[in-house]
Amino acid sequence: MTFDAVSLVLLTVISAATPLLFAALGELVVEKSGVLNLGVEGMMIVGAVAAFAVASGTGSGSLGVAAGAVAGAALAFIFGVLTLTLAANQVATGLALTIFGLGLSSLIGAGYVGIPVPPLAKLAVPGISDLPLVGPLLFGHDALVYLSIVAVIAVAWFLKKSRAGMILRAVGESDISAHSIGYDVIAVRYRAVLFGGAMAGLGGAFLSLSYTPLWAEGMTAGRGWIALALVVFASWRPWRLLAGAYLFGGVTIAQLYTQSAGGLGIPAQVMSMLPYLATILVLTIIAAGPWKGRLNAPACLGKPFRPST
């Protein structure tokens, strides 16, 4: 394989990994605050359709991306009201969010099937492309890819070094303790949930504006769920999440390439099962491994909390 071919493959791997990275990074922060939002798939696909609709309506990719993030956050807000304010079951609410999101997206998207969308390249952040080291790395990507990496760095720093990040971890570790020493558990969790929604929306926006780029019903195809699995795989650590997302991007692309290369006589559908089977395998390895118990899972994950005053 030539150097160009290799870099082409890597490019597609990065492209396949980026939506997962956005969605999973958002969910990581949400889970660190002690909330389990299973609605990533729903927020992602609503982000995808909102981004597509706005981008094709206004002709601006950037506005589309912003719309994706806002739409994801809007759905997350519904989740927040139900689980945080009304202390509803997080698992059930997450499922509802996904069902609702899938329905809403196909309702909104009905008029957008098969129409083109302006390329996302316009989104290039001025100045950054000219930087000596970062510039070449950015070659061939949209700014969103770059943003996803920056987001990993930012989230890693936020959780480890910042006071707000420390409070967020504390809230996820023991809501009762955090409340009794004076932190507003619900407010912290709202912020995390909204961030998670915006990130899932960004992941969706990248899918519909850059990865495909077109709108198709159900186009997230389980990526939101894979993102959830990635958070477990990464044991709630941002850098491992980066690795995991690229690993899954690799699996997706490997599967596509094998299919296009004649599929080694294996039916295309069987190859398409790979990412899902890989997810199950990875979850099993993580759960069965000797590192069990050192998984870094937030102690309050998924537990509803209502402060008494």
Next chain:
Amino acid sequence: MSPKAPLFKIEPRREVSRGLLYATPLLAVALTVVAGFFIFLAMGYDPFLALYHFFVSPLLTVYGWSELMVKGAPLIMIGVGLAVGFRANVWNIGAEGQLTMGAVAGGAVALAFWGEETALTLPLMCLAGIAGGMAYAAIPAFLKTRFGVNEILTSLMLTYVATLFLSTLVYGPLKDPLGFNFPQSRMFGDAALLPILAGGTRLHLGTFIALAIAVAGWVLMTFTIVGFQVRVLGQAPQAARFAGFSGPRLVWLVLLLSGGLAGLAGLFEVAGPIGQLVPQISPGYGFTAIIVAFLGRLHPLGIILSGLLMALSYIGGETAQVEVGLPQAVTGVFQGLLLFFLLASDFLVRYRLRLRGAVAVQPQAAE
């Protein structure tokens, strides 16, 4: 932080309110209809007409009612199975995949006997359907009990795999040799189809079996020690162990039960309304059944009602599409909204709102 005393004081109830527990689903339905009114209005449809075609006109004909039963049957069967699991805090959300695998297994039996069906073919297909669904649910059960892998993610991932597997078969080995290369199997022989109960409708034997299953589920959950164990496990896993109930065995039980019922529901679809294997067997019954289970308050008899209601949302969606040109996707939005409203109204079951007195509680904030 300035604690402005809110108008209401929220107090947890010492016991959940039974009356509200069963009344809130009705509230949720009412709120969904109201929300639907505004959604239709915003989309530029006549809301009264749209709602009429969505919720009322399907119920004006005998055929409409029979279709309600036909579409309600799989929802009820799967919903009952899932509800038992949810009671145990086991979140099988891959019923759609188990349904598919049941249909594949049972359909394969039908095709194996094609042209040579006997009276035993249909019962054998049913057994194969149950076994197919159970076997598929056994995967998350094994991974959960053996390694502690979360069943939510595994059962869901397997749904995608099942759909692809079915597609492999109908595009490949099970494709009808005389079918002009369409991705579908042969039509099943007559003896491999569920008997129709009323002429001019699609009402098949499976619909009544679904009702019987719901009643059996109610007996299981209410009167037997097995149902008791399931409920204890779900509410307090430590207490289950303290009582000597085996958690892993119950996890297996509820997953096999829900998988088997989903598999049977899948078989009923292909041996009933569809009559062959096609790439898509269900319009998302496995997922909708999750809503059915919650809306029926995880109570098998409640699930009969909620199953029929959700069936109405499918039929109403189709009717409204034909009559008013409403997009089909509205059904999904409605289902999601309904679950939102239900979860929100749950708050009233567990908490009490009290109007605050006029007494100012915090006159000034320190610092």
Next chain:
Amino acid sequence: MTELQTIPARLEVNGVSKRFPGVLANDKVDFAVAPGEIHALLGENGAGKSTLVKIIYGVLHPDEGSLSWNGEEVSVADPHAARALGIGMVFQHFSLFEAMTVLENVALGMDKPGDMAALARRVREVSEAYGLPLDPDRDVYTLSVGERQRIEIVRCLLQNPKLLIMDEPTSVLTPQEVERLFETLRQLASEGVSILYISHKLAEIKALCDRATILRGGRVVAACDPKAETAKSMAQMMIGAELKTVTRRAGGDLGEARLVVEGLSLASEEVHGTDLKNVSFAVRAGEVFGIAGVAGNGQNELLAALSGERLGDHETVVRIDGAPVGRRDAGARRRQGLCAVPEERNGHAAVPGMTLVENAVLSGHHRMGLVSSLFIRAAAAGRFAGEIVKAFDVRTPGTGAAAGSLSGGNLQKFIVGREILQNPTVLVVSQPTWGVDAGAAATIHQALADLATEGVAVVVISQDLDELLAITDRLAVINVGVLSSAMVTKEASVEEIGLLMGGVHGLDATAEGEEEVHVA
């Protein structure tokens, strides 16, 4: 903030009331704490002490009444405001974050922690100045309960508190650790810090406090100088009645060993739990055997291993009346005659959302014949639940009430009664009177004593040493999963037990983690 010269009370509580659903936790409470005073807030479980201090610290808000700080009326909106005034609090169930470091835990409890490196230095300085050594970089889950409490204290001290609230601080400490804590508190008081000391332990209050305010049923019922009172007189003020003492029919001969535990080792399932290491002991018919120890030293694991919730390696590690049951589950052991009462009532010994009848079926169906061919015999279950309620004076509207709607003491009576009425041959009870009012505690203690008199082997696992000294015949101490050899209770010295509780080597006993903190 300027100190006023007229020396008003550091803190004054005026007519504070607080209502929760179904209970008036505080009813027009008044009292005051002077600068430099160690003031006891005394009352039994459920008297409203914790609610009151949470109001002072701003975690809860009063429905009525007000607080004054150095003579000025203030409103404490939240704990930040409390800390800004100079109020520090050490919680009964610590407000700590197990997976985080000591330093992070300290910083989280401060409003302006500043630079982390500088804070780490100050943690070392302050902790050493008060004899509370702490390593800022350790993860909290690696620390013993006593060390964890130091974090809370140091966290307060770093903010130069004027009032330090200690909520039941000694319930998790060894006697030696208690003594060291008292020295620290006296030192602080001599520096002018007021201390509000919440406890129901009379001896401690006599030893430490200058004044005491006594709460009962949410109301102030008395104020006194503890040094001028006897423990008995304070107990009567606290309980409002004569203390009942446990009567034991004078010692008949002990019978054969009914419960034998031999070489029991078990890895904990909890992430930060304690493994059991080669635990052996035997309990004879008619004997009450105590297991003392600081929380988190393997008590929960031991209870699970005895009840059958966890299985041992071999059939022979647990024997009931000679029958090996080490690999049998809880149901099988019950049928063999071993009943158990775990420490946690809600969600372990009982299902809070289920009715008393259902909770009677929970553990009773094995021995009471409540199930026939898979179906629950509803009438028989109802009768059994009714018997428990009657025999143990459980206050409830009926057996159809949810277990979670009962008060702690009533639910505990129901649970203990449920096991006792099954006529066990061996009964294992953990923390039988934890969070239970004095009346219920006396009932339970008497029931255990009567059970032993009837020839049952009774095992009591408790962190309350006084309780064990009062009701057991022999006792052993568990520390980091190792059980000491047994001693006859009457001949045991508190000092020796205390040393064993601290791991003999005393100071650096590391109790690996504690069960999840549960807050009422």
